[in-house]
Amino acid sequence: MSVHVQADIGKTYEQSCAACHDTGAFDAPKKGDTATWQQLKSQKGIEKLVKSTRQGMPQMPAMGLCQSCSDKDFADLIDYMSR
Numbered sequence: 001m002s003v004h005v006q007a008d009i010g011k012t013y014e015q016s017c018a019a020c021h022d023t024g025a026f027d028a029p030k031k032g033d034t035a036t037w038q039q040l041k042s043q044k045g046i047e048k049l050v051k052s053t054r055q056g057m058p059q060m061p062a063m064g065l066c067q068s069c070s071d072k073d074f075a076d077l078i079d080y081m082s083r
Contacts, residue, residue, distance in 0.1 A: 009076045016066035026059040037082030050074045
């Protein structure tokens with residue numbers, strides 16, 4: 001992944017995900033909580049995590065706060081939060 005793409009994902013994270021994933025609001029898995037993210041990835045797989053993000057969950061609106069994100073963007077954001 002290039003630095004440019006990573007910077008874009010970081011910016012997208014700050015604009016669209018950080019409000020909940022920095023603080024754990026609404027039981028959102030926190031950015032950097034590698035154990036929780038690895039557990040989610042192994043239980044659901046990245047495709048189901050992306051689908052859940054796209055469709056929404058009781059505690060998260062559909063598409064999170066990134067209405068312009070693609071499935072690849074969501075996968076990259078999940079990867080970014082899991083590190």
